[in-house]
Amino acid sequence: MSLPPAPLSLAPLPVAPRPSALHRTGAFCARHSVWVIAAWLLVLVAAFAGRHAVGATFGDEVTLPGSQASAGSDLLKKSDPAAGAPGGKVVFHVGAGAVADHAAALEATLGRLRDLPHVTAVGRPVTSTDGATAYTAVSFDRKLKSLGHGYTERLDEATAPARDAGIGVGYGGDLHDIVRAPANDTAAEAAGVGAALIVLLLAFGSVAAALMPLVTALIGVGVGLGVVGIVAGTLTFATSAPTLATMIGLGVGIDYALFLITRFRQYLIDGDDPRTAVGRTTAASGKAVLVAAGTVAVALLSLYACGLTMIGRLGLAATVAVVVTAAAALTLVPAAMGLVGRRVDVLRVRRRPVAESAGDHDGWHRYARLVARRPWTFFTAGFVLLAVCAIPLFSLRLGHIDDGADPAGSTTRQAYDWIADADGPGFGPGANGPFTLVVDLAHATLPADRVAARLTGDLPKTHGVARVTPPVTSPDGEVLVTTVVPSTGPQSAETGALFATLTDTAVPAALHGTGATGHLTGSTAGQLEFRDTVTGRLPLIIGIVLVAAFLLLTVVFRSLVIPLKAVVLNLLTTGASYGVLVAVFQWGWGDRLLGMSEPVPIESYVPMMMFAIVFGLSMDYEIFLLSRIAEEWHATRDNERAVGIGLSLTGRVITCAALIMTAVFLSFTGSPAVVVKMLALGLAVSVVLDATVVRLVLVPSLMFLMGRANWWLPAWLDRRLPHTTV
The missing domain is CATH 1.20.1640.10 (Multidrug efflux transporter AcrB transmembrane domain)
Incomplete structure (x- = not known):
């Protein structure tokens, strides 16, 4: 059928x-x-x-609209455009005798400097007490950076008579914008x-x-x-x-x-x-x-x-x-x-x-099982190492790196040292970074000479002031201009403290009751205000980056614990790399290996740059590690297996990637620019710590300790978050 x-x-x-x-x-x-x-x-x-x-044009000019340095500069340019012109110093020095012994060569040099293109004025030389050092101020009609490094040859030709007579020549002030070779x-x-x-x-x-x-x-x-x-x-x-x-x-x-x-x-x-x-x-x-x-x-x-x-x-x-x-x-x-x-x-x-992977029994699988057996041991060791590296962070001092950190023998370093070591008006360490005080007389209730008397009587009494030049009234009578010379160099902590004292108390007290207002300007004042601005805004940058990273990782990995852990560990990595920078550059531990001639403060914007870069790069390794862990977690719902397999599959490649990036960064520590050295070393240290201590020790040990809690996300939040995977 x-x-x-x-x-x-x-x-x-x-x-x-x-x-x-x-x-x-x-x-x-x-x-x-x-x-x-x-x-x-x-x-x-x-x-x-x-x-x-x-x-393409590149330059390092920093403007802070609304700052007192900017306000003072604008007042000065308005009342006396020549006084606000770009310029620098040509410094002369002899090892024996006096510069004046070579008067003919010096006059020939000054004449050639006046004949250079874009030079608007060359001042009479200011001579040290012993006569061995002198400098002349040279003004230009345009920003020095725009003249290009090739202009150095013109400067050398102009100063050739002095050199031929046995006089040493160096270029100081903002002339470093010309004479420093592009990195x-x-x-x-x-x-x-x-x-x-x-x-x-x-x-x-x-x-x-x-x-x-x-x-x-x-x-x-x-x-x-x-x-x-x-x-x-x-x-x-x-x-x-x-x-x-x-x-x-x-x-x-x-x-x-x-x-x-x-x-x-x-x-x-x-x-x-x-x-x-x-x-x-x-x-x-x-x-x-x-x-x-x-x-x-x-x-x-x-x-x-x-x-x-x-x-x-x-x-x-x-x-x-x-x-x-x-x-x-x-x-x-x-x-x-x-x-x-x-x-x-x-x-x-x-x-x-x-x-x-080289198989289930390769070294990375064995390492993952070892971490799983002793998570507390690995976590404690990794945390202590990062904490020790971060200790110097508490001595962090931000500042600006001046010509005193230039390579020994360079013309900028010679000019800096000759001025700093000489005695007499216009010389000493502070002469390399004086403050220009611009006093606005628009609403003054006292005559200009009485305001000037207040300044010359009160400001020299301020601790840290070496001298104050006699105030000069501008041609239009609207402002008084004087120079306050610190007793310490531009990158010294004492100079920064003096700037705060002058701004907050000394200048306002000297002008109290006169109706006049004072503004400290000049390159040193601008750099210090820039430092203070960066310091004040660093928490904002940190907050934005942390919140953005937390939200991104929450959406990608469907967890609140994983992004919180990532944020905290990345902060530890950043703190440790900051600590290493302080130890090397500020304390001088091993700075000679990097070609540094002396300890320097941490350049004011380096921590902000480093935080953004370090946090971004550390997220790379976090995502590559956690994406493999998440793959196994979603397939098996076994946290220990997921962490172990994720670590074993990515450990080798993360280590290789970190070695490559570290090698790339460390190679840039040979750059002549100190800021590049700082960034290169800081990034190299952060990558090493992040890829080894954090990704291969702290992250897996914490994930083993937390178990299924790693993947906790409230149901109401899970429904509202967009769904995506890595």
Whole structure:
């Protein structure tokens, strides 16, 4: 007997999920690898051509609208434009005898200085008590930075008669804007690239795999620098902006490519064909790259909240580099992986290739199990180490690095030392950074001579004042101008204290009842006000970055505990790196190894810059580690297994990435610019501490201790948050 035919099922056939946009992007780049690579090379050429065409300008001028230094400068320029003209000092010194013994050579030099283009005035020389040192003030009709470093040759030609007569010549004051050679960090960049290549060879075990992240990162950084140069045709960036963009872009560019290529090799080992592996890699790790780059960009752009244009634009320059290198990681790297395919292990330098994991019993798995058995031991050791590194932070002193920190033998350092060491009016340490006091007489109730008598009678009694020059009335009679010379150098803590005393008590007391108001101006006053402004706004930057990072991690990882832990640990990392900076630069521990001639204060804006950069970079490692932990957690709901597998899968690649970034940053400590040295060392220390102590010790030990509480999120908040994953 035949059975009736089975009824046709009307149930829909299962439909494969549509690949994500990142998956499709990676697959497209792998299929059209040659065209994608050619497009990036074309963009690279166009970016540098555009940079050259717009004539990028860089400068370090800081303006603080509304500050007393700015108000005083504006008053001075309005009443006597010549007094507010840009200028500097040409300093003369003889080892024996007196400068006056070479009168003919000195007069010839002064005459040549007057004949230089853009020079408006050359003052009569001021001579020290012993006659061995003299200086003359030189005024210009435009900002010195705009004259360019090539103008130094004109200065040298003008001062040649003095040198030929055996007189030493140095350039002081704002002439350093001309005579200091532009920082050439090519050697540092080459050293960083070389060190990164060595680490990549050790990490990947083949020349092809090592070159891919390096070459793609260099192309991305090149495009980023071109874009920064094009933008600099409209906006003026600080002179350190290109170096900062290179340093950050090269570090994150290699790291992003490293994470992608590591997973790509794992998929190849697991049996995927190359194009499938590229698509899966871009979908899996590409989103982590996007979130990591977005976090760095938010942290850097938050610098605009401080209200200081120069610092905000430094953050913008670094952001451009990060965004471009992230774009290269998501398009150029997949194209390179598609082009190379299984030839990724060509030219091996060791027998077995290494991807994410070398098996369930490799060293990282064993380490993860050890941390799981003794979480309290690991947590305590890591916390104590960071706390000890952070101790010098409590001695942090912000300031401005003056010419006294220039390399020994440089003309700027010679001029500084000759003036500081000489005796007599116009000399001494404070003569390298005097305060200009501008007194507004518009509403004065006393004659100008009586106001001047108040100043010359009261101000010299102030502790820390070496002398006060006789006040001079401007040609229009609207202002009085006098110079207050501190007894200490510009970067001294005592000079900063004197500035506060003069501003808050001494000057107001001297002018009390006169109806006149006083404003301290000049480069030293401006730098000290800049320092105070940065110090006051640093908490705002910290708050913005912390809140932004907390919200981002809450949305991504569906937890309140994980982002809170990340914020606290990143604060510890930042504090420890600040402490190392204080110990090296301020206390002088090992500063000779960095080519420093003396201890210096921490440049006022370095902590703010470092916080934004360090926090952004530390979030990179946090996201790459936690994304793998979260993958396993959502699959198994076993916290201990998730933490162990996440640590074992990412420990190797995070360590390699940290070594590469540290090598890149440390290479920039050879820069002649002290600020670049500070940033480079601080970032290198923070990366080392973050990738080792924090990511591989504190994070896993805390997650083992907290168990399922790591993933706690109130149900009402879970319903309201947007859903996304890494």
